[in-house]
Amino acid sequence: MSGAEQTMRLVLRSTSGKVGVALVIFHIVLAIVSPWVVPYDFNAQSEVLEHMGPSLAHWGGLDTLGRDVFTRTLLGGREALLVTIFGTAIAMVWGSLFGMFSGFKGGRTDEFMMRAVDTFLAIPFMILLLLVIASFGNSVIVLMLTLGFLYGIGVIRLARAATLGEVTKDYVLAAQARGESVWVILLAEILPNIRDALMVEAAMRWSWMLLAFSALSFLGFGVTPPTPDWGLMIANARIYMPLAPWPVLLPMIALSSLIIGINLMADALAKSLGLDRVQRMPL
Numbered sequence: 001m002s003g004a005e006q007t008m009r010l011v012l013r014s015t016s017g018k019v020g021v022a023l024v025i026f027h028i029v030l031a032i033v034s035p036w037v038v039p040y041d042f043n044a045q046s047e048v049l050e051h052m053g054p055s056l057a058h059w060g061g062l063d064t065l066g067r068d069v070f071t072r073t074l075l076g077g078r079e080a081l082l083v084t085i086f087g088t089a090i091a092m093v094w095g096s097l098f099g100m101f102s103g104f105k106g107g108r109t110d111e112f113m114m115r116a117v118d119t120f121l122a123i124p125f126m127i128l129l130l131l132v133i134a135s136f137g138n139s140v141i142v143l144m145l146t147l148g149f150l151y152g153i154g155v156i157r158l159a160r161a162a163t164l165g166e167v168t169k170d171y172v173l174a175a176q177a178r179g180e181s182v183w184v185i186l187l188a189e190i191l192p193n194i195r196d197a198l199m200v201e202a203a204m205r206w207s208w209m210l211l212a213f214s215a216l217s218f219l220g221f222g223v224t225p226p227t228p229d230w231g232l233m234i235a236n237a238r239i240y241m242p243l244a245p246w247p248v249l250l251p252m253i254a255l256s257s258l259i260i261g262i263n264l265m266a267d268a269l270a271k272s273l274g275l276d277r278v279q280r281m282p283l
Contacts, residue, residue, distance in 0.1 A: 017268025023261025099159025
């Protein structure tokens with residue numbers, strides 16, 4: 001049985017894990033097929049009155065510009081999933097490598113790397129993010145790389161702490177006695193033994209990154225209009241919520257259900273692996 005199959009079996013042991021996996025798979029599949037199943041063009045304006053409520057023709061009603069809310073909600077997660085899935089992968093790869101190297105080397109190398117991490121963590125996350133976007137734009141690549149770098153800083157600490165618990169064990173000492181290189185020991189010996197903690201961390205980073213990406217779109221620094229995005233839809237429709245709540249409620253439900261699904265999946269994985277997941281703010 002492969003590692004992926006074993007992990008999936010562990011997650012699916014609990015009801016919450018099944019619900020979480022179902023929600024995540026639903027959103028990913030929907031993001032892939034939505035361009036071919038949406039009933040309208042996402043930017044097409046209806047001839048009927050704006051803010052029209054849900055009807056047989058427009059299941060989610062219309063927004064302030066007369067666009068179909070249901071169509072835009074179905075398409076609204078594509079950019080968010082694209083950026084955050086690859087952004088999380090970038091964060092986990094570079095953060096894990098740096099963290100393992102720091103924990104294994106110790107001494108001045110570890111001290112220097114940890115002080116650099118502390119320096120970055122001392123700067124408000126959103127300020128760094130907005131500075132990069134202001135300098136290089138808000139393209140998908142820029143958002144992906146920036147979120148991947150910033151969220152990888154917190155991964156360094158976790159990977160370092162996990163590595164420190166492994167470096168004095170017999171299998172690592174035996175590898176050193178055989179004359180194995182540092183990276184062979186890190187990747188072939190230590191990484192498989194801290195993989196469980198990293199998998200749970202990856203799920204949590206993904207949910208935090210989704211919130212950050214949606215917050216950027218809400219503030220006007222994420223997806224460029226008229227591209228559909230949940231955060232942008234909420235921002236554009238919030239002032240009309242007393243009059244027309246549906247343009248806010250649909251993207252809010254979609255975003256919340258995806259984040260809840262990821263968190264349920266992470267909780268189920270952590271419990272099945274016997275890991276005590278500590279609640280903390282995203283770094």
